[in-house]
Amino acid sequence: MDETQAALWLSQAIDQLYDGERLDATSEDAALLAVAERLAGLNRALGPARPVLEQRVAALVERRTEACSEQSESMPITNALHGFVHGYTDWVVRVICGIRVVPQRWNLAVLVVAMLVIGWLVWPGRATLARFGGVVNLGPVEVRLLAPTEPAVSVHQVQVTTTERRVGSLAEAEAQVGRSLLRPTWLPTGYALRQVTVVYYDAMPRWLGQPLFVDLSYRADQGPAARLDVRQYFVALGPGRDLHSLHFSDDQVRQVTRVEIGGQPGVLLTLGPVAGTGTPLPRLTVVVWQQDGLLLELSTPNLTADELLSVARSVK
């Protein structure tokens, strides 16, 4: 192996080191990787920034964020501090637009989509918005959802309208979205595709891409509770982010299990009614993961977690 090849191999091995993987190495390469590993520990060993520096930088970002908000494109968004969507009223949204966004007028629009995706992520319905904190990169913007106890840089609350279009077939939906859709290649006995719905957010600017998602509803003959919904969002978490990095927490989220679907990180959520609240939400099992640039969500009230995972792993 000449020097260039050895150098390229080493760089690849270092990339994998950062990704938590290891390549088989010769003793010479292993020694170099050991040095790389020590260097990779420098950031941890060098210690934190002084609080005054953190505050100074945070203040810079805050001022920029406020400027972003003021310059945001006028949209059918009520900028009032109430009325976003039921369930999010005690959350604040922090947009790190001062550092990550170009151009600025897109900020609020992207934020809206981020909130929609997040809000709809854990249950297929607007009535229920399970809350979770996390960081989502969408396009050029990093959106942070913070618990209300954390300091807010800015608060945006919005109202949006949707249009649902039921279409006759998967092929018709694919024609509308302009790409092939993913679908399960294995289903439990008796299940069949009954309905395809394409959902548009009318108020969104065109560059965001519409529709936002497509629902495939599968039903079985055993009754209305025998159902499986496959939702595919045309949005994905940003580079360096995956579902395992998000923290899911809500009274309705009973259990969160990390899973892998086709080698991609995913989460299996068990949702249920909250004791004493009388919430109508039925027990649901939901699996969410990313595949082929889409964010996928499967949910069912009656299938077992193993059955749901089998369906998810058959999606192509």
Next chain:
Amino acid sequence: LPRVLNYIRLRVGDEDLAQDLTATVFERAVARIDTLRSEGAFAAWLFRIAHNTVVEHYRRRQPLVPLGADLGAPDPAPEARVLAASEVEALVRALGMLPEREQEIIRLRFVAELRNREIAEITGLTETHVAVILYRALRRLRQQLEK
């Protein structure tokens, strides 16, 4: 923030100066945000500002402080004590023995945590050239650490 601060810490070897220059980097980044054209270019864009801020500082004021100059100071500040921890000290001293270009590649790779492609954007080198310099730097660093 820690990556930028640590990158500058290793370049200037002075904690107070590193904190000041880091704040300057973010002030400039916020002021120049309109020059950032894609999210993917963010890290390289920010560290280019950091690199230029350090270079500009020394061009105006004084020669580059030797790497690790703070180490072993008689009454170190808390941050300097962290820097003087044995592992960091060993690495910083060994790093200081490398040519400046190799030091910079190491800082960008392991402290800024940039990929070779991003380092190539900042330095104007090709990605392959960055890999070769990194390889040579690590070999040299290994020899220094074994001494």
